[in-house]
Amino acid sequence: MNKSLLNYTLRIADNNLILGHRLSEWCGHGPILEQDIALTNIALDLVGQARNYFQLAAEIKGGGATEDDFAYLRDVYDFQNVLLTEQPNGHFGETITRQFFFDVFNYYFTQALTKSTNSQLAAIAEKSLKEITYHLRFSSEWMIRLGDGTEESHAKMQQAVDDLWMFTGEAFQADALDLEMVENGVGVKLEEIKPYFDQKVTDILDQATLSLPEGNWMQKGGKQGKHSEHLGFILAELQFLQRAYPGAKW
Amino acid sequence: MSDSKNISLEDRFQEKIDNNIQIEPKDWMPEGYRKTLIRQISQHAHSEIVGMLPEGNWISRAPSLRRKMGLLAKVQDEAGHGLYLYGAAETLGADRASLIDDLHSGKAKYSSIFNYPTLTWADIGAIGWLVDGAAIMNQVPLCSCSYGPYARAMVRVCKEESFHQRQGFEIMMALCNGSPEQKELAQDALNRWWWPSLMMFGPNDSESKHSAQSMKWKIKRFSNDELRQRFVDMSVPQAKILGITIPDADLKWNEETKQHDYGKIDWEEFWNVVKGNGPCNKQRLKTRNKAHDQGKWVREAATAYAEKRRQRNANRAKTA
Ligand SMILES: [Fe+2]
Ligand SMILES: [Fe+2]
Numbered sequence: 001m002n003k004s005l006l007n008y009t010l011r012i013a014d015n016n017l018i019l020g021h022r023l024s025e026w027c028g029h030g031p032i033l034e035q036d037i038a039l040t041n042i043a044l045d046l047v048g049q050a051r052n053y054f055q056l057a058a059e060i061k062g063g064g065a066t067e068d069d070f071a072y073l074r075d076v077y078d079f080q081n082v083l084l085t086e087q088p089n090g091h092f093g094e095t096i097t098r099q100f101f102f103d104v105f106n107y108y109f110t111q112a113l114t115k116s117t118n119s120q121l122a123a124i125a126e127k128s129l130k131e132i133t134y135h136l137r138f139s140s141e142w143m144i145r146l147g148d149g150t151e152e153s154h155a156k157m158q159q160a161v162d163d164l165w166m167f168t169g170e171a172f173q174a175d176a177l178d179l180e181m182v183e184n185g186v187g188v189k190l191e192e193i194k195p196y197f198d199q200k201v202t203d204i205l206d207q208a209t210l211s212l213p214e215g216n217w218m219q220k221g222g223k224q225g226k227h228s229e230h231l232g233f234i235l236a237e238l239q240f241l242q243r244a245y246p247g248a249k250w
Numbered sequence: 251m252s253d254s255k256n257i258s259l260e261d262r263f264q265e266k267i268d269n270n271i272q273i274e275p276k277d278w279m280p281e282g283y284r285k286t287l288i289r290q291i292s293q294h295a296h297s298e299i300v301g302m303l304p305e306g307n308w309i310s311r312a313p314s315l316r317r318k319m320g321l322l323a324k325v326q327d328e329a330g331h332g333l334y335l336y337g338a339a340e341t342l343g344a345d346r347a348s349l350i351d352d353l354h355s356g357k358a359k360y361s362s363i364f365n366y367p368t369l370t371w372a373d374i375g376a377i378g379w380l381v382d383g384a385a386i387m388n389q390v391p392l393c394s395c396s397y398g399p400y401a402r403a404m405v406r407v408c409k410e411e412s413f414h415q416r417q418g419f420e421i422m423m424a425l426c427n428g429s430p431e432q433k434e435l436a437q438d439a440l441n442r443w444w445w446p447s448l449m450m451f452g453p454n455d456s457e458s459k460h461s462a463q464s465m466k467w468k469i470k471r472f473s474n475d476e477l478r479q480r481f482v483d484m485s486v487p488q489a490k491i492l493g494i495t496i497p498d499a500d501l502k503w504n505e506e507t508k509q510h511d512y513g514k515i516d517w518e519e520f521w522n523v524v525k526g527n528g529p530c531n532k533q534r535l536k537t538r539n540k541a542h543d544q545g546k547w548v549r550e551a552a553t554a555y556a557e558k559r560r561q562r563n564a565n566r567a568k569t570a
């Protein structure tokens with residue numbers, strides 16, 4: 001078994017699962033029926049993508065592992081999603097801002113992943129890119145609409161940007177695993193996609209009449225399994241049935 | 251003069267209905283027909299929207315990734331049903347925002363079934379199987395109701411509802427083929443959802459106040475008791491396949507009538523839930539109101555932004 005490849009695949013899957021789970025919490029509680037449906041669509045796409053990556057991970061791991069083993073039977077320190085994805089939904093604008101930052105990263109990351117020397121990862125990336133393109137358009141439009149909407153919405157969005165910006169650096173900080181995977185041609189060169197991320201974020205925030213906060217301190221740890229307190233509660237709900245009825249088929 | 255004109259319009263309207271010609275939004279229709287339809291369609295739309303809550307309750311706890319996506323997609327379908335139906339009500343001159351206000355103020359009704367709580371994962375199976383099943387019984391006849399936009403909306407809705415029902419039954423099947431504890435979950439859910447599902451068809455025909463006129467207008471095609479009987483007859487063999495027991499000691503096959511006799515429905519409970527005393531009435535409305543109130547700034551911002559854009563485009567056109 002290629003342990004690095006497994007971990008790298010899980011890292012991508014975890015981002016999708018945790019953010020998809022967060023978005024799914026909106027279902028039935030959206031501000032407008034159409035937006036309720038739209039957020040659920042994105043949640044479905046992300047969980048769907050997580051499944052593709054988990055299925056690949058199960059294949060890499062072998063020994064009868066399944067997609068659900070990864071989602072339901074690992075603990076907090078095994079999850080490698082970036083901290084951004086586990087942040088609470090907050091108000092609609094905070095959810096949109098979290099989504100926008102993730103979508104910009106995810107778009108350029110996935111685009112680069114289509115060039116991976118691992119054909120299975122490349123194939124999943126290729127399949128996902130159309131969906132991610134739509135996610136990015138959706139969240140960009142709402143950034144602009146809410147940023148440039150009313151005084152109240154502008155203030156709420158600026159606060160969301162200020163609060164969430166510090167969770168965006170981690171995705172671009174290459175650790176040993178990232179470097180190893182770049183070396184063998186499987187992974188994405190994070191420093192190469194960073195300028196595109198910065199450009200896109202600046203462009204959309206400009207249109208939204210919003211600005212980035214002054215400080216440039218960035219939180220990190222998610223990719224290495226050092227999470228915020230939020231993830232434990234996500235897993236408590238997500239994994240409840242699999243933990244309460246071990247081995248049951250659903 | 252106007253009287254005789256009205257009578258002839260009304261006669262022509264009824265003649266169309268008798269000949270199964272569908273009524274379209276621009277056609278003349280009696281005020282009572284319009285009002286009855288707006289009430290019925292908007293209640294139906296509200297039921298779809300409130301119905302998202304009890305099932306949405308289990309999205310974050312669904313037991314596998316496949317089930318999570320199945321449930322998410324299902325609850326999203328219900329939101330879509332709400333949209334089609336509000337759309338159909340708008341063709342009659344109603345306004346979606348004020349219909350929704352009536353729901354949130356408690357003035358408008360929605361299906362009482364959604365005032366029961368979902369306590370375990372098996373409730374998601376039972377709701378799909380029984381509640382979507384009862385909804386299909388009620389709604390399939392509406393696919394050929396006299397009002398065109400409603401009938402067409404129901405065709406789309408029913409297709410998805412039957413998918414929901416299969417999905418629910420499959421969840422029940424997995425539980426009943428699972429461990430003894432899982433089967434117990436399934437039985438417990440059936441115990442709690444059976445009677446409220448029978449109540450979904452509404453009061454007995456002898457008590458139902460809107461029925462005769464609605465039948466004549468073909469916006470109701472079978473009586474409450476007829477539909478309820480069909481539902482019982484359909485569900486009995488399904489429960490048998492699952493290997494769980496319908497909680498009704500009086501339930502038995504009647505060789506003479508070729509249908510199942512069943513026990514007495516607790517109408518006191520039914521009317522209490524209708525009046526607002528169900529286990530979750532207050533909770534459901536509170537949740538809906540909270541989502542709506544917290545979304546106010548979003549809706550205002552979207553409107554303000556659209557207006558800004560319109561003005562900018564107009565200015566651009568002027569200077570060009
Ligand atoms: Fe529905
Ligand atoms: Fe349904």
